[in-house]
Amino acid sequence: MSLIPSFFGNGRRSNVFDPFSLDVWDPFQGFPFSSAGETTAVANARIDWKETPEAHLFKVDVPGLKKEEVKVEVEDGNFLQISGERSKEKEDKNDKWHRVERSSGKFIRRFRLPENAKLEEVKAAMEKGVLTVTVPKEEVKKPEVKSIDISG
Numbered sequence: 473m474s475l476i477p478s479f480f481g482n483g484r485r486s487n488v489f490d491p492f493s494l495d496v497w498d499p500f501q502g503f504p505f506s507s508a509g510e511t512t513a514v515a516n517a518r519i520d521w522k523e524t525p526e527a528h529l530f531k532v533d534v535p536g537l538k539k540e541e542v543k544v545e546v547e548d549g550n551f552l553q554i555s556g557e558r559s560k561e562k563e564d565k566n567d568k569w570h571r572v573e574r575s576s577g578k579f580i581r582r583f584r585l586p587e588n589a590k591l592e593e594v595k596a597a598m599e600k601g602v603l604t605v606t607v608p609k610e611e612v613k614k615p616e617v618k619s620i621d622i623s624g
Contacts, residue, residue: 517554517579528589528607530554532581535601536574544596544605550589552607555580588612 518533532554534542542556560576585591590608597604 517556517581519554519581521583523609525609527609528585530583530603530605530607532603532605533601534598534603537601539598539603542598542603544594544603546591546594550585550587550591552583552585552594552605553580554582554603554605 520529520531522529522531530552532542534556537556537558541558542554545553545555547553555578557578558574558576585607586609588610590610593608595606597606
């Protein structure tokens with residue numbers, strides 16, 4: 473088992489060369505003494521980030537979660553943080569589990585937003601298990617070009 477994170481083999485869409493992506497990596501995930509039970513859902517909060525001429529759009533897959541279980545925050549320094557927690561299903565001693573594939577636990581994702589993001593106008597909406605966060609962009613003012621007459 474390697475203590476170095478695999479940037480290419482996790483099936484995650486994160487790009488190590490993307491300066492805006494700040495995925496949380498748990499170096500002790502998988503160890504018997506780790507808090508992996510609390511962080512197993514970290515990698516399962518899949519996010520798409522798309523930039524349009526008007527805004528940055530984040531789409532987060534959070535199936536089965538209510539909007540009260542997800543938190544969207546904007547921090548100083550242009551950071552967008554999306555976090556939440558999927559509770560573990562109550563187990564009955566008489567239940568016999570054949571397969572457990574759905575993850576439970578906390579997830580947190582942080583992104584450094586570009587300087588042109590309008591942090592005071594961020595909006596979030598949730599529909600059919602998909603959280604959409606819209607971060608409007610400031611209009612880029614084109615530099616005014618003034619023609620200078622040449623005398624002589």
